[in-house]
Amino acid sequence: MDLNERPVHELLELLAQGAIRLEEVLADLEAAIRARDQEVHAYLALAEQEELLRDAYAKSQTLLRGLPIAVKGNICTLEFPTTCGSRLLEQYRSPYEATAVRRWKEAGGTVGGITNLDEFAMGSSTEHSAFGPTRNPWDLGRVPGGSSGGSAAAVAAGTALAALGSDTGGSVRQPAALCGVVGLRPTYGLVSRFGLVSFASSLDIIGTLTRDVRDAALLLSIIAGGDPQDSTSLPVPVQDYTSQLRPDIRGLTVGVPKEYVPGQLGAEALALVDRWKAVVEELGGRVEEITLPLTEYALPTYYLVASAEASANLARYDGVRYTLRGVGRGAAEMIAASRTLGFGPEVKRRIMLGTYALSAGFFARYYGKAQKVRTLIAQEFTQAFTRVDFILGATAPSPAFRVGEKVDPLAMYLSDIFTLPSALAALPAVSIPGGKVGGLPFGLQLIGPRLSEARLLSWALALEEALS
Amino acid sequence: MIDDETLERIETLAGLRLSPQQREKMRQDLSRILAYFQKLQEVPTDSVQPFDPLAGQTNAWREDVPRPSLPRDQALANAPATREGHFFVPPVFEE
Numbered sequence: 001m002d003l004n005e006r007p008v009h010e011l012l013e014l015l016a017q018g019a020i021r022l023e024e025v026l027a028d029l030e031a032a033i034r035a036r037d038q039e040v041h042a043y044l045a046l047a048e049q050e051e052l053l054r055d056a057y058a059k060s061q062t063l064l065r066g067l068p069i070a071v072k073g074n075i076c077t078l079e080f081p082t083t084c085g086s087r088l089l090e091q092y093r094s095p096y097e098a099t100a101v102r103r104w105k106e107a108g109g110t111v112g113g114i115t116n117l118d119e120f121a122m123g124s125s126t127e128h129s130a131f132g133p134t135r136n137p138w139d140l141g142r143v144p145g146g147s148s149g150g151s152a153a154a155v156a157a158g159t160a161l162a163a164l165g166s167d168t169g170g171s172v173r174q175p176a177a178l179c180g181v182v183g184l185r186p187t188y189g190l191v192s193r194f195g196l197v198s199f200a201s202s203l204d205i206i207g208t209l210t211r212d213v214r215d216a217a218l219l220l221s222i223i224a225g226g227d228p229q230d231s232t233s234l235p236v237p238v239q240d241y242t243s244q245l246r247p248d249i250r251g252l253t254v255g256v257p258k259e260y261v262p263g264q265l266g267a268e269a270l271a272l273v274d275r276w277k278a279v280v281e282e283l284g285g286r287v288e289e290i291t292l293p294l295t296e297y298a299l300p301t302y303y304l305v306a307s308a309e310a311s312a313n314l315a316r317y318d319g320v321r322y323t324l325r326g327v328g329r330g331a332a333e334m335i336a337a338s339r340t341l342g343f344g345p346e347v348k349r350r351i352m353l354g355t356y357a358l359s360a361g362f363f364a365r366y367y368g369k370a371q372k373v374r375t376l377i378a379q380e381f382t383q384a385f386t387r388v389d390f391i392l393g394a395t396a397p398s399p400a401f402r403v404g405e406k407v408d409p410l411a412m413y414l415s416d417i418f419t420l421p422s423a424l425a426a427l428p429a430v431s432i433p434g435g436k437v438g439g440l441p442f443g444l445q446l447i448g449p450r451l452s453e454a455r456l457l458s459w460a461l462a463l464e465e466a467l468s
Numbered sequence: 469m470i471d472d473e474t475l476e477r478i479e480t481l482a483g484l485r486l487s488p489q490q491r492e493k494m495r496q497d498l499s500r501i502l503a504y505f506q507k508l509q510e511v512p513t514d515s516v517q518p519f520d521p522l523a524g525q526t527n528a529w530r531e532d533v534p535r536p537s538l539p540r541d542q543a544l545a546n547a548p549a550t551r552e553g554h555f556f557v558p559p560v561f562e563e
Contacts, residue, residue, distance in 0.1 A: 095542040188521045202521045231528035232521075300505040311482065318483070320555050325548035331560040332483075340485045348484055349497055355482040356470075356498065366505070371518035373511050378519060409497055410504060426521040450523065 004028040004158045007211040008067060009218050009242070011161065015065050022056050022066055025161075029068070029112065033159045041134050042144075042154035044073050045080045046113040055110045062108025069104060069219075070115045070160035072151050075206065076195040077101050077111055084197050085119045085129035088342025091323040098195025099230065100164060100206045100223040107222045115150030115163060119344045120314065121171055121199045123147050124415045125406065128346045133403060136179060138440055142400035145175030145415075151209045152179040162219055163209040168200050169302050170396075170419025172207035173431040177395035177443020180433045182460075184208045184216040185419075187451045188426035189234035191220075192227035200309035201232070203302075203423055213432060213461040217241035220453060236451065244454040247462035250284030252389040259295035260393025260418050260445075269394065269442060272435045276392060276444055279466045290384055290391075294377045298421040299413060301377065304357050304370035305424070310347075311354030317342065349409060378425035385449045390459055394418055395431040395443030422447045430460045434467065469499045 003011060003025045014020045030049055037043055047068070056066025071077055074084045076094035083089045101111065118128040126134040126149025134149045136142040137157035144153040148165030152175035155163055165172040167185040176183025184207050191206045198204065208219040218241075225238035254277075261273045277287045319325040319338025326337025343351070357366035384391065396415055406412040422429045427447055434444030444463065448456035470478075475495055479486060486494055540553055549556040 092546055095538055095545060202519075228530050231530070233528075234522070234525070235528070294511070297508060297511055300508045303501070304505060304508070315483070319548065320557055321547055323546050323548060328558065330562065331558050334558050336483050336485045339483050343484070345490075348486075349494065351482050351484065352478055352494060353498060353501060356474075356478050356502070359478065359481060365509075368518065369508050369511075369513060372513035372516040373508055374519035375516050376511065376513070410501060424519070426523070 002028060002158070004032045004161065007215045008161050009214045011067060012065060022060060023053060025067065026053055026056065029159065029161070032157065036137070036157045037159050039135060039140055040137050040153050040157050040159070041132060042115055042150040042157060042159055043070070043113045044083060044085070044116050044131055044150070047079065047111065052110060052112060059108040059110065064104070064108035066108060066110055067161060068110040068112030070113050070151055070154045070163040071101060071111050072148050072163065072165045073114045073117050074121050074166055074197040074199075075101060075164055076197070077114065079111060080114045082197065083131070084121070085117045085131060086342060086344065086347070087130045088317055088324045088339075089322060090130070094195070096195060098206070099192035099227045101195065103223050109222070112160060115148070115154055115160075117150055118147035119347050120197070120310070121147040121166055121168060122310070122346050122350055124170070124174055124412050125401070126150060126175070127403065128344060130344055135403070136400045138180065139400065142402055142440070143178070145178035145396070145400065147171040147175075148209060149175045152176050152181055152183065155179070155181045155209050155211060162211065162215050164223070165207050165209050166196055167205055167207045167423065168203045168306060169423045170416040172209060173419045173429060173443070173445060174396045174416055176209055176431045177445070178400040178441065180441030182210045182213055182216050182433070182464075183431045184220060184457070185423065185429050186220060186224060186453060187234070187428045189232055190224050190236060190428070190451065190453065192230040192233045194227055194229035198313040200306040201313065202309060203306060213430070213457055213464045214242065214245065216430065217245055217457045234451070239454075241454055241457055244458070245461055246458045247465055249280065249459055249462045252285045252459070253387065254280050254285050254287050255290040255384055255388030255391045256287060257290050257292040257295065257391060257393055259292050265394060265397060266437070268437045272437065272442060273394065276434060276463070279463065280392070283462055283466055288388055290388060292380050292384065292421065294373070294380050295421055297373050298377060298424060299417060301370045301373045302420040302424055303353070303413060304366050305374060307350045307354035308357045308367045309354070311351045311358060314347070314351055346409070374424045377421055381422070381425045381427060381447075390456065391447040393445055394434075395445040399437045399440035399442050418445060426450065428453050428456055430456055432460050432464050432467075470495055470502070
C-alpha cells in the first residue's frame with residue numbers, strides 16, 4: 001500500500017477512520033528501510049521494530065497515534081546515542097531528551113530512528129559525517145545536501161514519514177530543496193533549543209522536514225512554544241498552525257530579490273523562477289522585483305558569527321565529560337589529544353577560524369564587525385517587509401551536486417548563499433519543491449517576517465497546491 | 469597570510485594539535501577564507517549596534533524553586549574516567 005509515502009496528516013485521518021491499521025504503516029516503513037537505507041544511509045540508528053510496535057499500540061488512542069518520526073543526530077533522545085556525526089561522541093548517550101522530542105512523544109508520537117548529519121551540523125552535503133556520507137535518493141551519486149541530509153533523504157526515500165532537523169544557516173532548507181521535500185526553519189526562539197547540541201547559539205533552531213506543507217504545520221504545532229529550559233525560547237503560547245492554514249495569496253505582494261535569482265542559476269532554473277512568478281499572479285498575488293544589496297555580505301557575516309560561537313560551544317569537549325579521551329601527560333595535553341582525535345577536518349577548520357575571530361586584537365575586526373553587519377542585514381529585511389508581504393526565491397543555487405564535487409570549503413559554503421541572510425535575521429523561512437532542474441528537485445524558498453509562521457505556511461500551501 | 473606564530477597560538481587556544489602537513493593545509497584554508505572575509509570591512513557600521521536575535525527580549529526568569537537535578541551517576545555516566553564519584557583527570561599543574 002506504500003503507506004510510508006503518505007504524509008502524516010493523511011495517515012492520521014485514515015487511522016481515525018479505521019481505513020488502515022498502525023502495523024500496516026510500520027510494516028511499510030520497515031520494508032522501505034530494508035530496501036533502501038543501505039544505499040541511501042540516511043539513518044545512524046533505528047528503533048527495534050517490536051519496541052516501536054509496542055510503543056505505538058500503547059499510544060494508539062492519542063493525537064499522533066504512535067506514528068514515528070526520524071530525529072537528526074544532534075537532537076538528544078533517551079533511546080539512542082547522540083553522536084552528532086562525530087567520532088568524539090560515538091558512545092555518547094544523553095541523560096535527558098530534547099524538549100521538541102519530549103513534546104512529540106507526549107503528543108503520542110514515537111522516534112523511529114536517528115539520522116545522519118555533517119559532523120556537529122557543520123556542512124552542506126552530509127559528507128562530513130564520521131560515519132560515512134548519506135546519498136541523495138533521487139541520484140545515489142549525488143549529495144542530499146546538509147547538514148540535515150539524513151532527515152531530508154529519509155523523508156524523500158520514504159524511509160521516514162517526517163523528520164526533525166536543525167537549521168543554523170540553512171541546514172533544514174537546503175537539504176529539503178535538494179531532496180524534493182518541505183523544510184521549515186521557524187523564527188529563532190520559536191522552538192526550544194533544549195537538547196539540541198549547540199553549534200552557534202544565536203542562530204541554531206530545530207526545524208522540520210516533511211512530505212508536504214500541512215505536515216510542517218502539524219509538526220510545528222507540536223514542537224513550538226516557550227520552554228523554561230531554554231531562556232532564549234520566545235514566550236509564545238502553543239498554537240494550532242494547521243487550523244490557521246488559508247491557502248490564499250490574493251491581494252498580497254510577493255518580493256523577488258534580484259540577488260536570489262542571479263544569472264548563474266542557469267536557463268532552466270531561471271525559467272522555473274519565471275513560472276513561480278506567473279503562478280503567484282495566477283493566484284491573485286502581485287510580484288515585485290526588490291533588491292537586498294547586503295546579500296553578498298551574508299556569507300562572511302555568517303561564517304564569522306557561526307564559527308566564533310562554535311569555537312566557544314565546542315570548548316566543552318575536553319576529554320573529561322564526553323566519552324572520548326586521548327592520551328597526554330597532564331590535563332592540557334590530554335585535552336588537546338582528545339579534541340585532535342575526536343574532531344574531523346571541517347570542525348577543526350571552523351574551531352580554528354572562530355578562535356582566531358575571537359582572539360585578542362581581532363575581536364572587533366571580525367566577530368564584532370560581523371554582528372554589526374548582521375544588524376544591517378536584518379534591517380534590510382524589515383524595510384523590505386514594509387513593502388512586500390513575503391519574499392520568494394530559490395532555496396539553493398543549484399540542484400544536488402555530486403558526492404566529492406565540492407572539496408574547497410568556500411565553494412561548499414556558497415551552496416547556502418540564499419538561506420544565510422534570513423537565518424542571520426532570525427526570520428522564518430520554508431523551502432518547498434519548486435520543480436526540476438536537470439531532472440533533480442529544485443527548491444522554492446519563502447521568507448516571512450518574524451513569527452509569521454501561520455501566514456508563511458498558508459502562502460507555502462497555496463504555492464504547493466498550484467505547483468503540484 | 470597567517471604566520472607560524474599566530475597559527476601556533478590559535479592552535480593552543482583552540483586546544484588542537486595539528487601535524488605539519490595539516491598545519492600547512494589549515495594555514496592555506498584560513499588565509500583564503502579570511503582574505504575573502506575582508507569584504508566585510510567595506511560595510512560602514514560606525515553607529516550600528518551588534519545584532520540581538522531575540523529583538524530586545526530580556527530577563528527570561530525561571531521560578532526560583534529548588535528541584536531535583538541530574539543524579540550524580542547519570543552526570544558521570546559519559547565520563548571516560550571517574551574515581552569515587554568524581555570526574556578523574558590527569559594533573560593540571562606539574563610538581
